[in-house]
Amino acid sequence: MKVIRNKILPFGKKFLAINLFGIVFAKGDCDDYVLNHECIHTAQMREWIYLPFYILYLLEWVLNYIKYRDHLKAYHAISFEIEAYCHQNDLKYLKERKRFANYRKRNDYGRN
């Protein structure tokens, strides 16, 4: 995975890295868990053939925002993020990940 360290992307101060079409833009150094999080997103993008991933991601964020009225809660409730955050500390996860794992039942990830 290509990582480009820079001072602009991702915008804002709350995020360390953003994955755009499999290329990670990071502010500063990323540990193995952040990189694993981004690798999980790359796997998600590939199975959704990239553009549908971004459409679904944005759609989920909008629906979550309507529900929660909080942009961070909306972000953390996106199914792609739930999967990535739940498994980012398991560096072997991608070897056993099932396709479209982000749409597993949320209870499988210990969330309601």
Ligand SMILES: [Zn+2]
């Ligand atoms: Zn993420």
